[in-house]
Amino acid sequence: MTKELTGEAEQLASVVGERAGDRGVTVATAESLTSGQIAVHLGAAPGAGSWFSGGAVTYTVEAKQKALGVPEGPVISEQCARAMAEGAARVLGADCAVAVTGVGGPDRQEDQPVGTVFIAIHTPAGTTCEEHHFDGEPAEILDRTTLRALELLAAGLEDAGHA
Template sequence: MATSPHMAGDAEQLAKTVSERASERGVTVATAESLTSGQIAVHLGAAPNAGSWFSGGAVTYTVEAKQKALGVPDIPVISEECARAMAEGAARVLGADCAVGVTGVGGPDRQEDQPVGTVFIAIHTPAGTTCEEHHFDGDPQEILDATTTRALELLGAGLEDAG
């Protein structure tokens, strides 16, 4: 199932906001994605002047990939701690000032005894790392779209005070 046109427009606009704020503040941005499989990075890479502020992204779907690529410790991956470690790991590994980390259960089945739609979104900036827990409704694509949109919103908000 493809991204809905409404969501794509929202995400495109939110990515432009991230671009403007990152450019204005002279900071770089990276992504660490699990359930969204690079969907956030796709929007950031397509945003204006991405070459000057977007360091890149890591898609770490498996537990082993999260641990090896981002230094996530041996913890439940559907957790705030994992999302924080992913964001901080992406900033460190990709040499970025700011990063977003997302992990969760996109469906169709529960994972780590967490219900479908449970998502953790962490934002790392020089000021520290914050995280939100969400419980999105819908089919797997709707959950991924909601996660992508909220991650871009939070990233834009986090960049407000960065730099």
């Protein structure tokens, strides 16, 4: 991640932390494509020990199914991302969760083109998912996915919680 993008990710993680703390909710991650990159930023945010439950990196289909309860079917899909977010919240005891799955490259996967990404956000209000098609090299796709996931999580937390 470039210095500029790292700064943006740190700022977004701080916003997530402030909102989670203000609303009295906990946050978890479920990552495939990004292999823990989102959790790294959340765990480094101020006060993370009070609101960040933890993360699950589930790269293989079997890991997604066993650890998070992802059903049979394509894992580069909205269904998988939603199941990952809901599974992470359940397994890690969190009120809210973000999940990402997709194709970083260099080759297509499950007949999906490189850059196809699904980002799900689970809050007490429900689970939503966005599909993205990011351009660039694998590292750029991962960075863009991380930033968008943090943006969506911050936005989802705006209305979440007990406050």
